[in-house]
Each structure stands twice: as structure tokens, then as C-alpha cells.
Amino acid sequence: MSFRQKHLLGIEPLRSEEITTILDLADRYAEMERGTQKHGDALTGLTQINMFFEASTRTQASFEIAGKRLGADVMNMAMAASSLKKGETLIDTALTLNAMHPDLLVVRHPHSGAVNLLAEKVNCAVLNAGDGRHEHPTQALLDALTIRRAKGRLHRLNIAICGDIAHSRVARSNILLLGKMENRIRLIGPPTLMPAGVAEWGVEVYDNMAEGLEGCDVVMMLRLQKERMDGAFIPSEREYYHRFGLDAEKLAAAKPDAIVMHPGPMNRGVEIDGTIADDINRSVIQEQVEMGVAVRMAVMDLLARNLRACRTPQGVMA
């Protein structure tokens, strides 16, 4: 097994072998989940705390199910409504929780780098469930697993990521992961939603869907946040849909067997046409959700193994 990380803070520190290790194990969990015996015991006796400083339904549910299926004691803390309102700092909150001896801490926070900061202060494994505009590593891993299962490989593919790249942690993690696995990445979106310095990322940048999607194997759509639709970043919702929304006409530029992905939740009729999203021949959006649980099981399993190895007195393991 090749996985040496103590935390999963982002895709950036992972080596390509480590990514493969996670995906291989996740594949096995995906099969297990489709069977009758859904439960494993990899996390038995461990405590998992989900700390979400930003509201989330799907990601939190996915982590919770993943933990429970592997036997962890799972606790959810809705931090958005909690002690931060009372003026407690992030570090104090972390130290308080740390004193309760959790083993896995799943954290989402609106500020980039907040999860890194927290990881320095606790002695359990920390999983980044999304920090600001920085990274969302389990999303990138579940996307990778979905692609690998649909395409049979995770290298030398033409992959387009479309929409609000600038504000998207999903895009950053995906660009890092797919780049490490040696794929050709294209970013498509209006220049107002492209991050500065994107030209130095080793990707191709387009502001036209038809050109950008030409010959693509994978089309990844990103969610456009409501607050960015008011004229500050794009002129209007309908102009955005006209130019950048994925519909059958634009998708025709991609390869005939290209798959369509979306991290959810979708804005139908803004960034994606409803019929495309529901087309079982093209859309793998439901499979992404399914793979989310499998990938999170795999990551927590691997981190727990490293955690147990650290805690075992030397010599016993050897």
C-alpha cells in the first residue's frame, strides 16, 4: 500500500501512486456498497466529527454515511450556528474538540487555508471537506473515480472544466489531480470567472464552449453561485446560459461518448440543460454522488490505518 499522509488537506501534497491507492480501495468499497452487506469494520472504535462551518447537505451526509458504514461513531457539529457566533476562535474550537479525542475530523470552512491551520493544532487525522476557494480533495477524488470507471483509465484524456473557475475549490482540486495523472485539461468560462495567473497552470483556456469542448472525453460543469449572477461577474443569468450553459448543441462538439459531470447542486437552466443532466447515456452525475461515499470510505480507512500505525508502540507493528 502506498499512502503516507497523516491528513487529507488537499490534492496538492498527494503523489500519483497515493491517488491510485485511494481509487483502488474506493473501487472495492463501491462494489461492496452495491451488494447486500454494506458494512465494514475499518473504523470500528474510532470517533469521527464532522465540523461544517459552512452549510452543506450532500457532502456532510456523504461523510456521515461513509463513516457509519465503516463502523465509526459519527457526530455532526453545525458550526455555522455554534460557538463562532459567541466569539470563539477557530483554534480554540479545534483545541476544545481535540480534548475529546476524536480520531477523524472532517472540516469545511469558508476561508482558504483554515483547514491547514486547524490541522496544525490537533493530533487526529483531518480531512478537508472544502476550504474557501482553495481545495475540495474528496470531490476531485470522487470525480476521478467516476471518470476511471466510465472511461476505463485516468490518463491521456481530454477533460474540459467549465464555468466559474475563479471561485471554485472543486476546479482547483480537479486541475491538480487530473494534471498529476497526466491528462489534458481545458478551462472554459468567461474571463471574469477565470483566476489570475491561470495561463501558468499548464492548462488550456477558452472563452468559447464550442471551441473548448472540441474532441473532449469528459465535460465537467461547475455550479454558478447565485450571488455571482447579479451583473458583477456576468451580465445576466440568461446571457450566461446562452453562452456557457451546457446544452445538446454545445455538447455536440465533444466526442460522441463524452461523459457529463457536475459536482452539484445543479442550477438547471443556468449552467446545464435539464435534459442533458438527466440523460443516462451522457450524464454520470448520480454515479458521482455514489462514488462520493466510496471515496470517503477509502480515504478515512487509509488515514485510520496510518493513525493506528502511529499510535501502536514501535515493535508491536514490526
Place this chain on the structure above:
Amino acid sequence: MTNALYRNARLIDPEAQTETLGWLRIENGVIAEIGDGDRAGGVDCGGLCLAPGIVDLGVKVGEPGERHKESFRTAGAAAAAGGVTTIVTRPDTTTPIDTPEVLDFVRRRGQEAAAVRFLPMAALTKARAGREMTEIGFLLDAGAVAFTDGDHVVADTKVFSRCMRYARSVGALIVAHPQDPGLSEGAAVTSGKFASLRGLPAVSPTAEKMGLERDLALVQMTGARYHADQISTASALPALARAKAEGLDVTAGVSIHHLTLNELDVADYRTFFKIKPPLRAETDRIAMIDAVRDGLIDVICSMHTPQDEESKRLPFEAAASGAVGLETLLPAALRLYHAEQLTLPVLFRAMALNPARRLGLPGGRLRVGAPADLVLFDPDVPFVLDRARLRSKSKNTPFDGQRMQGRVETTLVGGDIVYRRGAS
């Protein structure tokens, strides 16, 4: 000991741009005689450097309002230990220094408590809000050496132009923070590949150029005396050069952090590297060093900004900006000397002579008749900086744990020893 002789010293003369081995005699707190070679008696400096004391333009002291971050006593002790003999303070305190009454309080506190000379700047607009000008005339009479809203930009050009005209009529110097407030709003780092990968809100370097060009157009219109507190980007330099060539009364500064660090030092969200304006690209850093050498940038300052642990131990976006610098200004500047990028006379032109000249002070030079504000230092001694040992109340230095060179042996203000290594 206001009468003394220091001999066998490497005299750093920023006016003549020379370094010579010689001696210097002090009488009644003033430099009375300077000579080459050696002579008998007095203090043997052992060939170490003797230079005019640093005049640090733009120091934040936490009085009034934030004494837990820095007091006049601790700032003075830090300055003395760092070879800084004059601190020119910023008015961006909690309760800004915008009335003669507050200024008077601050002056008295400073004179009581600070070991070095201390000169206050006052706010340019009331509450630094950019709407109404302060009592510039009264504040000038009360001892304000310059007027600034700190890092608040007076966004309303009409208000700013009136402030400039009024300040000019009483001969007051305006110190401004050139930055386009719209582009830079909410920014924590400089935009580019690094900022985007870290997912941090960023400002284009163009914001500084825009701010400077706007200010200089207003200076041209009003004839104001203007100093840009910090220029940190290469793209702003042509406008500065043009303004100087046109004969406008314009000078500019740069912080030591922008000369010795770059944007990549932020690494994994290290908040001690969050400063304002944010750290820039390496090409900008090199351009700033060249601009100091050429004299296009006049002043190097520490931009000493004490912040307590609580305001720094936060996610990068939410953390306070600023770094302490009084004690690290000289050793950090010496990095540029050891890298053979700037000579000692050039460094002291920017750290002592030019800021003194700009404020009309007699110090900052090695000349007969000038006050004996001096620093004796060894430029070579290596050390590893330990932030816990800083004299500042706040320990937010970006140089913690870094290898540095250069140690202050003695600091004199008006001939009096205010710091001697090992004595305190």
C-alpha cells in the same frame, strides 16, 4: 556622557557616499569633529561600522488604544536595540490622532516613555474617514511632522485635492498610501498563480500604479508636498520617475519586507507574512532594490505594525496584516549589503539621510553640527532570529527562525547611550 570620542570606526557617510576608517568626537550631544585615520583616547570601535541612526518613517505604536500590542516604552526599547534613533509614528491608532488634543497626549507619552527621539504624524482627514480634513494648521503647530491617513486611501478626489491645497499653504507634507481602493478591496495577497492556487482574495499590482498615478496628477494640480509611503511594484516606478523629472515635490518609500521577501514566502498560509500592500513577485522585489540604488525610491522603512497573537492566529483572509520591524530593519537591510545589491552608504541614505531631509530634521548624517544620533554595529555577526527575544510587545515578525547577519553594539541619541549590547 554627551562628550565622547569614538575612534577606529568604519564611518558610513550617506551624504558623501563614502566608508572610511576614522574617528568622531561628540560634544554636548552634537558631532563636533570628524577625522580620518586614528587618534588616541576615547572608545575603540574595533573597526566596526559607525553610521547615522536610522530615521524610521511610519511606525505604529499602540498608544492610544492598543497598548497591549505596543507601548511607547517597548517601541522605544525595540528602536534603540535596532539602531533606530528617530521613530516617526503613524496616526492610525484606535482613536486616531486627528485632533491637537490627542496629538498632545501622544507627544507627552512619547517623550516620557520612549528611549529614542519620537515625532508624530497626524491624520489628514477626521477619523481617517476621507471626508473632512483635520485641523492641519493646529496639528502642525502641535508638532505633527506630516499628515497621513495610513493605509486608508482618500477615495474622494475632491476631498483629497482640497487637503493637498490646504496642506501646501501651510507647508505640510502629505504621506499617502498609493492604492486603488476598488481593486484592492478585500485583498490578502497579490494576484497571480500563487494566489489563485491558494484560493486567496488578491489584488492586481496595477492597483498601486493606478493609485500613484491618481495621486501624482493631483500633486501636479495642487503643488502639494507628497510622499508615497510604500511603492512595491515595478509597474508603478515609471510614474514616479516621471513626476520627479517634472520637478514635483514627490518622494517615495518602500518597506524592508518588500525588499527582502516575496509572495511565495506566504507558503502555507503563514499569516506573519500578511502585510499591506501584500508581498509581491520576485521581479518586483528586484526592481525595488534597483530603485533604491538609483535613488528613485528615497526611503526604506520598517512599516512597524505590531499585532498580537490573537489577530494573527486566524485563517489568512481573516488575519490582521502587518509585521513588526524596528529591531529587524537593520539586519534585514544588511541582507541586501551581503548579497552585494546595495552598499552601506546607499542603505543609510535611504534609512537615515533621506527620511531626515524629507522631514526637515538635522539628523541622519555624519556631519559636524548634526546631532550625535548614531549607531555602532557589526555588519557580519550571524545569528538566528528568535521572536520571543524581541523587545516589541508584539512578536509578529516574518523573520522568526531565519538566519540573519548584523548586530547593533551601541545606539546613541544626542550623544547619550540608549542601547548597549549586553547591558539590558
